[in-house]
Amino acid sequence: MKYLFYVSALxxxxxVGFGKGILQRSALRAILAWGAVAVGIVFGLFPPIVGTFSDAATEAKFNRGAAFTVLIPVGGVRQIDSTDLECRDIAGHAVICRGSNEMIKTVMAQSNHHNLLLHTRLITHSLYDITALESAPRIMLPHIPALGEKARIIFFHVPAAWTGFFAYIVTMLYSILYLRRKKEEYDIIALSSASIGTLFTALAYASGAVWAKFNWGHFFNWDSRELSVLLLLAIYAAYFVLRSNVKGDMxxxxxxxxxxxxxxxxxxxxxxxxxxxISLHPGSRDDVNIGPILSPEQDALDLTKAMVFSIMLAGITLFFTWMLNVVARYNRYRYHQLGSET
Amino acid sequence: MIEYLDAHPHVIVMIVTLLIWTGIAVYLWRLDKRLVTLENSTTTTQNQGSSSNPNDISSSAP
Structure with missing residues (x-):
């Protein structure tokens, strides 16, 4: 199902991006690009990330003492005494929740009418301290083990990496067209696409480095994907060097x-x-899962996450086509009017 | 409001990210419009017969 979302969004x-011709202006392309990215940002960053008590226990192994948000369905709490509750999460797992007398009263008062989010802190494997309480919103994002709040960067890092690769494929297609038909415009589009592709690959690299710092400890970890993308950037840097050093028709x-x-x-x-x-990235030779985006595992199939990711994927791809349109038109103008060699 | 933002730092991240992308979109939109003006002025110049060859840089006025 989620693969259907990804493929449809792309x-x-x-x-929309290429339909009218990449050198033609399109207000629809621009509006959809900004709209999809804005919707993706709001739904990717605003909803809370919630999990279960099992997630909270797993998370506490990595980050002892940190608060964790657990979703409690309507009627999922039962008062034991003035400071203790039996809390049942959305997966049906029950533990003891401990809070102040006032907090327990508030939880009890709301639990019969609303799904609740309990911000908890693990004390022992079956005893949780309630640190805060809020009503559960309609839209929530799932907890991804070992990522927590950092999981939100997926909505930017992966689409940026995809767009970088897509731009290089567009460069290849227009280069083939140029070699077959010798039309200047194809060469101009190929050059523009390569430059924007390098920008997006660099953005994916930078966002990945920040993510790696907080998840793996260092900005650069000599990981095989980090190295291969660095090599890719060097290969496309050589493309620009080559262009500027060969003169004339060649x-x-x-x-x-x-x-x-x-x-x-x-x-x-x-x-x-x-x-x-062997790599730190999901999907490597020694890894049993292929990551939260592609994994067919049940817990990775969250509909909200798949939809937000698809919207962001479409939005950033559309942004690329919009940028390509502007940059290619500018390069065409420069070539025809100023006589600058592209 | 301040208390809410203090308790939900990801909302601040959302607002900043939204502002950055909106800024990029506005910049791109304005660039697009300026490019249209540039393209139109060039078409007008060419129609007036200043240059029949678009690649002839000696006679084209940037």
């Missing part, structure tokens, strides 16, 4: 040929190298 984004043909070969390297470096080597 299909719509590519159809420039475009050499650059287009290089872009085709570089795209083959991109597929190898992004999809194959990290999967056949």
């Amino acid at each position: 299909g719509v984004a590519i159809a 420039r475009k043909r050499v650059a287009a040929t290089y872009a085709v070969v570089a795209a083959v390297a991109a597929v190898f470096l992004i999809f194959i190298v990290p999967r056949i080597t």
